Amino acid sequence: MRNSWNIFKSDIRNISRNWVAAILIGGLVFLPSLYAWLNIYASWDPYAKTNQLPVAIVNEDAGANVRGEQLNVGNELIDTLKNNQDMKWSFTSRKDAMKKVEYGDYFAVIIIPENFSEKLASIVSGNPQKADIEYYVNEKINSIAPKITEQGATVIVQEVSSQFISNVNGVIFNIFNDLGIEIESYLPDIHNFENYVFKMEQELPTIHNLLMDVQKDASSAQKIVTQANLMVPRAEQITTEGLNHIGKTIDFLTKAQNRLNELAPTIENDLDKVSKISKSTNEFLQKVQNADLDFTELDRVKMDLDNKITSNIQTIDSIRKDLYWLKELSNSSNESSLGENNVAQQTKLDQAIDKTNELKVFLQETQTNTRKINTLVKDKEQQMQKILSDLQKIAQNTTVQLDAFINEYKNSIEPTVLSEVANAKKTLGNAKEMLSNIQSNLPEVTRILNSTAAHLKEGKTTLDHALTQYPYIYDKVKQLADKIRKIQGETNLNEIIQLLRNDPQAERNFFEEPVVLNENKLFPIANYGTGMTPFYTVLALWVGCLLLISLLATDANHENNVSERAVYFGRLFTFSAIGLFQALIVTIGDIVLLGVDVKNPFWFILFGFLISFVFMSIVYTLVSVFGDIGKAFAIIMLVLQIAGAGGTYPVVLLPEFFQLINPALPFTYAVDIMREAVGGIVWQRALRDASFLLLFSAAFLLFGTFLKEKINRKTKLLLKKSRESGLFH
Known part of the structure; x- marks a missing residue:
């Protein structure tokens, strides 16, 4: 290690003494x-100057007429832009x-077509159509500009859509508000309708039963009408026969009335005759009773009395036959007067x-007693006197009763019979008039019966149809009632009215921007340049390492007794020291300049160190170890790291190959730890990044420590061979 330190001090001394080297x-x-x-x-803030990016707008919108109002969305859009x-x-x-966008004077062209407003207005028709905006972009000019102009076109579409939705919803909510007011005014009627449906649901079974009864009654009525139609000819026949019979009866009563008028004097004479005979008989008996009996004269008187009594009996029979004939005549007149019964007339007759x-009986008894006179005269005179006395009393009673009967006949029986015959003729006349009216009305009755039969048939058909449809109607009414009950349980109509009756303008503003983005920046970055600072700073440090190894020698001029390992670490100290100055200048310059x-x-400066x-130890x-081949390795690593470290684009957006190698690239952790310092440190991430960077450094340092000498023997042969070509130094 002392040799390594000596090599480092020697390098610093040489730099300080050689101004060119310095x-x-x-x-x-x-x-x-x-x-x-x-x-x-x-790249500080390129999106702040998009107002210098030329984009052409072409408005060809012809507008549209919507319910009497002119609409031109294209003009409104131009005014907005x-x-x-x-x-x-x-x-x-x-x-x-189009000419200038092809030439490159415009980056993009946005064309509003002629039918733009017309298609937007189709929302009120039954066939709404989406409106189109034509967008042309020249992607040859720049790779980023098309994305920016595309965003501008998207903003225009969003603006039009937002404004259109706002306007449409404004109209809709105006309608909703009016609808809410109208529903509120009809709320009592709605409740009445609900009650009506519930009541109908309850009453339908009763209605069904009623329809069944009506159907039966209609069938019965149809049969009755059919029978009545069949009986009309019979009624016509009976009416005609009745008129004929009444005519004959009236003629008969007229004849009877005339006959009564003719018999009245005869009956009265017979009654007077009977009365006279009775009185003479009574007088005769009184004389016989008071006179001395002469049997010869008695026989004559007896015969005379018997003849008178016989004559009275015959007269009484004649009167009785006339009375029976009057009774039969009265019965006939009563039957002909359509069943009217004259009780008083019958009673009197x-x-x-x-x-x-009774008179006949009295007279027959008198005659019998008179015929007994001979026997009585012969045997019992006293008894005969008694019989005569009895005969005289009977004759006297007969005379009294006969006088009373004659008086009653003249004053009561005869006037009553004549009056009733006249009433019968009058009644039969009324009956004849009634039957004539009936006969004249029978054609109308026939027409009415035929019409009624047709109506009954039609009504019965309707009733049958109604009964056939009853299950369907009952099912639908029940479903409606169930739905109303369900709606009543789930919704409140007053709440719906309240929902509809909102402020249309407020609703319009809401749908113009229904969602507002409340942006919360956890680690806010001031601008694009600040966001790119970690990547470009890390890239500059790697480039700095490449510049050093390109100009400075990695092998020191050392004495033979200095090992390769000592040279490796000694010159590493020199390179690392220069690298630290590079890091200090670039990081402070980022912040200050x-x-x-x-x-x-x-920590930004410290992480730069x-x-x-780490980068210097790698490069x-x-x-x-590898000489010039190692430089190539360092350049290859630079290329891979620029693309695969996620410095510009998120790793998840990169091709699969770069996503695969990303964890093995030092740039990945270097850029990430510098971002922590720029945006705000999350120490868990920072410590992880620092740990991986140190692992990379340790791995390469161990590799150089133990393999440099062995590999150098091989690479020196390659270096010697390459220099022989005269192309490499």
Whole structure:
């Protein structure tokens, strides 16, 4: 180790005494810093100057008419972009724009087509169509510019979409608000409808039963109407026959009335005759009873009395036959007057017939007693006197009853019979008029029955259809009722109304920007340049190592007794010391000259020292052990680490090969530990990165310590052979 230290002191002494060497070393110390500073400064904040990026806007929108209002989204977009400073917007024609974008004067062209507003307005139609924006980009000019212009185009689309959604939702929520007000006004009707549905659900079984009954009644009514139709001809026949019968009956009553008028005097004469005979018989009996009996005269009187009584009996029979004929005539008139029964007339005729029967009985009894006179005269005179007395009493009673009957006949029976016959004729006249009306109305009845039959058939068909549809209707009403109950259980209509009745303007503003990004930066980075500082600083330190091993010799001029290992470590101290100066200058320059916002400056510088030592141990060992081949290894490692360490793009976005080698690259841990210092240290990550860096350093130092001498013997032969070509030094 003493020899190594001596070699280091000798190198420092030589640098300090040789001004050319000092200048060269100084250049090697500062040169890597320039590499880092220039790259960091160039990428400091490129997105802050996108307003210098020329992008052409072509507006060909012809506008559209939406419900009487003119809409031109293209013009509105142009007005918006004129106040937008994100890019250098140029408003021109399609021809000019396409020409200049091909030439490279414009990085991109955005064209608003003619039907842009028309397609947006199709939202109110039954066939909405998406609107298109044409975007042309010249990717040949620059690899980053297309991504920036694409973002600008995306921003335009988002702006149009946001504004359009805001406008559409503004209209929608205006409608919702009006709808909420209208629903609220109809709320009582809605509740009534719900109650109606529930009531219908309850009443439907009753309605079904009622329909079944009506169907049965309709069937019965249909049968009745059919039967009635069949009976109309019979009714016409009966009506005609009734009219004929009534006509004949009226003629018969007229004849009967005339016959009564003719019989009345005859009956009255017969009654008077009977009355006279009865009175003479009574007088005769009184005389016989008071006179002395002369049997010869008695026989004559007896014969005379018997003849008178016989004549009275015959007269009474004649009167009785006339009364029976009047009774039959009265019955016929009552039947012809459509069943009207005159009780008073029948009663009086029956009483008159009974009285004539009684008179006949009295007269027959008188005749019988008179015929007994001979026997009685012969045997019992006293008894005969009694019989005569009885006969006289009977005759006297007969005379009284006969007088009463004659008086009743004239005052009651005869007027009653004549009156009832006249009433019967009047009733039959009314019946004839009624039947005539019925006969004249029978065609209309037939028409009504036919119409009723048709209506009943149609109604029955409708009823059958209704009953057929009843299960479907009942099922639908029940489903509706269940849905209403479910909605009532799950939702509150008042809450829905309250939801609909919101401020339309507030809702419009909400949908214009429904999601607001509340950005919380855990380890905020000021700008893009600051974010790239760890990568470019680490890259500069590796480049610094390459510059040193390219200009400085790794083998020292030493005496033969100094081992290869001592030379390895002695010259390592020299390289490491220069590397530390490189790290000190680049890290302090990042903070002081460029103004990089480093959260932990001390650790940023200290981590720079660590990285410089690790990189120097790697690069120095490769060149010290392998010579010029080691330089090639160092350059290869640089190339792989720039692409695979994740310094510019996240590792997960890299190809699979670079994702695979990423954990084995020193840059991976060097860039990460410098990011910790710039953004804010998470010590668990920082210690992990430092540990891996030290492992890399230890591995290469051990490799150089134990293999340098063996490998150098091989590489010196290769070096000698290559120099023989005259192309390598």
